[in-house]
Amino acid sequence: MDSKDALVVFEGTKIRRIWHDEQWYFSVVDVVGALTDSSIPRRYWSDLKSNLLEEGFEPYDKIVQLTLKAEDGKMRLTDCANTESMFRIIQSIPSPKAEPFKRWLAKVGYERVQEIEDPELAQKRMKELYKLKGYSDDWVEKRVRGIAIRDELTDEWDKRGIKTNSEFSILTAEISKATFGLTPGEYKKVKGLKRQNLRDHMNDLELIFTMLGEASTTKIARNKDAIGFGENKIAAKEGGTVAGVARKELEKRSGEKVVSKENYLTEPEIKKKLENKKLK
Incomplete structure (x- = not known):
């Protein structure tokens, strides 16, 4: 995947994504960082996974670990979710940015599908x-x-x-x-x-x-x-x-x-x- 396609920006925050299994998968930690004021998005995501499990959402079935480039330039396994699962995760994050992020996510998640159908x-x-x-x-x-x-x-x-x-x-x-x-x-x-x-x-x-x-x-x-x-x-x-x-x-x-x-x-x-x- 070309680097220009693998990185998108929401309100100044970089969101990593990767084309996998015929759809976009987004870095969950990046999304958490974009929607919350948490200084440690990874810890926030770890706590959120436990909450989602209690709510009946099976994160271990929905989340896929895919290799993305980290801040240090190295390729690392990262928790990723497709557009559908990401919508569910966003619902559990209390944030005023949630609604505009959903609209943004729907757009960037669908663009590649459109491009495959019509290059x-x-x-x-x-x-x-x-x-x-x-x-x-x-x-x-x-x-x-x-x-x-x-x-x-x-x-x-x-x-x-x-x-x-x-x-x-x-x-x-x-x-x-x-x-x-x-x-x-x-x-x-x-x-x-x-x-x-x-x-x-x-x-x-x-x-x-x-x-x-x-x-x-x-x-x-x-x-x-x-x-x-x-x-x-x-x-x-x-x-x-x-x-x-x-x-x-x-x-x-x-x-x-x-x-x-x-x-x-x-x-x-x-x-x-x-x-x-x-x-x-």
């Missing part, structure tokens, strides 16, 4: 979010197309034996190095980025060459029937090289570099970076 809705929502952030229509179309090409590539890698996150990262870095002469980490430094998504800060040409490198890699991996990490690493280098050659040719003829420091940071972020540079 165009997911794409529409994505486009709306980018436009709200100030991106142009042309840029948004390229970004959305780039996501589709990336998904096709990662699906292909999965079929060809690439399973771990580290393998996906290494192959992605190989494409990037061959395309731009930079790994994603190096590229982010050029743009002055830290945790931000690199592709959300690429200009039109950077997105186009990224798409070319990944689409070429998919084509080469299929045609050469690359199996396993070693063979797909070779395909990734070759795919990136196709885009790299095209990039260098454009730079030669236009007299301008494709890789740019340009980014889409908000004004406050830009001012903060300028101030930090002055201090140095």
